[in-house]
């Protein structure tokens with residue numbers, strides 16, 4: 001019997017230990033383009049140690065819930081941002097670091113129009129759409145050396161909505 005991880009709606013506060021929730025909540029930081037655009041300025045703490053920022057497109061298979069979670073990973077050298085191209089909500093799994101291994105995962109679901117940025121070294125589930133399109137822009141580190149550490153749980157979790 002797998003241990004259950006219940007999905008909760010994401011909030012900037014709950015996600016703050018793991019990364020940045022990027023959305024247009026609140027007033028824009030700047031009004032630009034002759035007053036026709038609100039700029040929500042510099043909303044992610046990005047990090048590309050000994051490398052550079054890369055912008056890629058991921059076309060991922062949507063998952064169905066409940067979902068079996070067997071692994072989380074982290075990028076010791078850089079942050080990683082997931083930006084849905086279709087504005088769709090998606091699943092975000094994170095876990096605290098307990099000293100080279102993750103703790104019990106947490107699962108969040110984003111609202112349409114929200115993006116996230118995992119801070120450097122945050123344990124996370126891989127990109128996980130819950131619906132079509134599974135098309136995302138991903139901003140992460142391009143650089144030398146290894147930047148991926150995986151942790152496979154001894155026992156899989158079951159991620160589901162309450």
Ligand SMILES: NC(=O)N[C@@H](O)C(=O)O
Nearest residue numbers: 073080124125126127148
């Ligand atoms: N491996 C890869 O490019 N993607 C993962 O890092 C992920 O978090 O989806």
Ligand code: NI
Nearest residue numbers: 073075080126
């Ligand atoms: Ni990743």
